[in-house]
Amino acid sequence: MERRLAAVLAADMAGYSRLMEADEQGTLARLRTHRIELIDPAIAKNQGNIIKTTGDGMLVEFQSVADAVRCAAEIQERMHRRNADVPDDRRIQFRIGINLGDIIFDNDDIFGDGVNVAARIEQLADVGGFCVSQAVYDQVRDRLDIGFEDLGERSVKNIARPVHVWRALIARPGDRRDDKPAKDDERPQTNKPTIAVLPFANMSGDPDQEFFVDGLTEDILTELSRRHELFVISRNSSFVYKGQSVNLRDVAQKLGAQYLVEGSVRKGGDRLRVTVQLIDSATDAHIWAEKYDRTLDDIFAIQDEVTSAIVATLPGRVEAAQQDRLSRKTPSSMAAYECVLAAKVRHHRSAREENEMAQELITRALELDPDYAHAHAWRGCILGQSWVYGWCEDADATFAKIEKELEIALSLDDNDADVHRILAAINVNRNDLTRARYHQERALALNPNYDLVVVQQGELLTWLGHPKEGIDWIRRAMKLNPHHPERFWSHLGKAHFAARQYPEAIEAFMHMSSTDVLQHAFIAASYGQLGDATAAGAHMARIKVLDPDFTIEGFLDTLHYANEADAEHLREGLKKAGQPVAQA
Structure with missing residues (x-):
């Protein structure tokens, strides 16, 4: 002892x-x-x-x-x-x-x-x-x-x-949003786009529908609050205007909101119509509007469905509007959020030069706001891209930076879905699919309507040997964000190939404008499995131009299949396409 x-x-x-x-x-x-x-x-x-x-x-x-x-x-x-x-x-x-x-x-x-x-x-x-x-x-x-x-x-x-x-x-940080009604001279202090959801109007003439209308508004508020790149004005502040005829610009000024969401609900017979629109308060421009017509089979299921559709679309429309504003500004005038937004745009282009510019922008964002959790998370993501593609000089040092950025982001905001999404992606690339699954599940729980989280769920399911389920998730992500990054097609193509759906895999990859080795390799393997030697050979020839040192085994080492049968399936397709296995 x-x-x-x-x-x-x-x-x-x-x-x-x-x-x-x-x-x-x-x-x-x-x-x-x-x-x-x-x-x-x-x-x-x-x-x-x-x-x-x-x-x-x-x-x-x-x-x-x-x-x-x-x-x-x-x-x-x-x-x-x-x-x-x-x-x-x-x-x-x-x-x-x-x-x-x-x-x-x-x-x-x-x-x-x-x-x-x-x-x-x-x-x-x-x-x-x-x-x-x-x-x-x-x-x-x-x-x-x-x-x-x-x-x-x-x-x-x-x-x-x-x-x-x-x-x-000890410090007890409250929720990120103030629950007190806003005063006329108060403005939210945030570097994020600020959005207020006004109470939807009950156009049915049926007082019994008020519970549904208010519930729909509150659900939209709650779900939008999961998006940590937005600052959502509290319910208590926005519900002050319930039942009032108001000037939207005045309301936006009083609430300090850049964007307003307003809508209405109308019941007629056995049908329900919900309309919603997103308004830029600075210009009174209607950025986006949509109608949802549903039968009254299950009013609560309708509430969930409409809420999901709205909150899946709104952040993308806000980001698109912000990008339009950003294109008219010089980098030196950008605030922290705008630097993050510009960095995301560069990151999604998946090129080495764009990644370097994204790193500069995200670094600038953190200089402006060192405690910006979302920026730390995205710095980890951008560095992760350089690590995955081999664009960094020192892989070990870069990975240490990634881990540090994500640790900082977690300490600042444990409830940011992006943090867990990026941790899942990093662990996939380390072939630690068990840990990746933990973080992926956490990201989905935090934000089930975030297209980048949803598409990654599909990609992970493909690696785990469930490509048909993966296809459903990837297509859902595309529906959530019709302006999705091009790489969504790559995820879909890989899932179709793993599911032995070769024509669909070829079609998905053909949607991509980029011409990289992965794209041509999967198309070649698909044609190989279909027995089209001419088409397969053409894509293999293109691979040899892009990467003269390409080998099947080297390519397979960059992928993350949990089941050897899935790796063998791809190996077989590439062999049929005319690429010999490298000799030991």
Whole structure:
């Protein structure tokens, strides 16, 4: 046995039994995700050592008291942000207690009074908070930017003497949007496009339809709020104008909104018509308008369907309008958001020179706003593109930068779907499809109507050996964003090929204007499987011009099939197209 002085952190999950009873599999999956993405990395970053884990808790040893307190604060602050969009009855939250004392180490476990005190202090903590002992408080009171409230001496179970306890006053970031009605002279302080959804008008003459109309408006607000590249004015602010005849420009000025969404609902017989339009408040221009006609089979299903259609389309229309404005501005006058937007445009062109320009723009955005989580996420994405395509001089150093950017983005905003989307993509390219799936599922949960997340779900399913499901997801992404990047066709072509749908694969790749090796290789393999040697040979000849060193095995190494049968299927198609297998 070994005995030494150490800081002990005891953590316990609140409401574990209730959550497990309600949804055992889902609770375990969410807890595992929190461990992988947040808790274990925070412990490692602060030099902690996990000694013991139970189903709903853990004991962690730290050599430094300050490291233990920093770790607890980081976990609780970031968990609070993660839970912002989660219903109360599904939130995973922790209590944490920290003590400094004499610890006995024996057979990879720890014992002693120091451990017992930490566990009892944890039980006194608020859900989502943490408490520390007097010994811990004395060590950190003047060293950390964390306030403490004196709870005095407390009698705790199985400890003979009273324990002096202090409650940490950690930051509790609220939701990203203000819930107070806006005043006339207030403006949202944000570098993102600001959008207000006005209450939809009930044109049916049926007061009973008010619940549907208000519910539709609130659903659109909630779903748009998932898009972290937008700033959405709160419900309390926009619903002030319910039932009023208003001047839209005045409303936009009072709310500080660049864009307004307004609409109406009309019921007639067994049919329902919903109209919606997006307005640029600076010019009164109608950027986009749409009508949705539905039968009244299930009014709540209609509400979900219309909401999904609207929130899938609106962000793309806002971005297109912003890009139009951006084309008339010089880079030196761009704000942080506009730099991010311009960087995205360059990134989507998938060329080395465009990637370099995207890196410059995203760096400029972070110079303007170092705490812009979405910009950090996209810097990781843009660097990731250079890493995947080999456009960087030092692959290891670039990957370290990617990891750093995503870690910063996660610490600033755990609920940004882009962060998890990019982490999923990076792990696909590392052939770690299990971890990629965790992040992909998180991204989908955070924003199920984001075209880049939806198309990536289709791509991942193709790699995992489920291409027919992948095709459905990719086509859904194309429907969500009719102005989608060209690479969506590449994802669709790969999925059709894996599904043995060769004509459809060729057609998808033919939609692409770019002429890269991957495009020609899959077309050649498709023609090879169809037995068209002439067409297959023409594309193989083009590959040899583009890449004289091309080999089947080298090409397969750039792909990420989980099943060897899928890789062999592509290998066979390329061999039939006339490309010999490289000799060892």
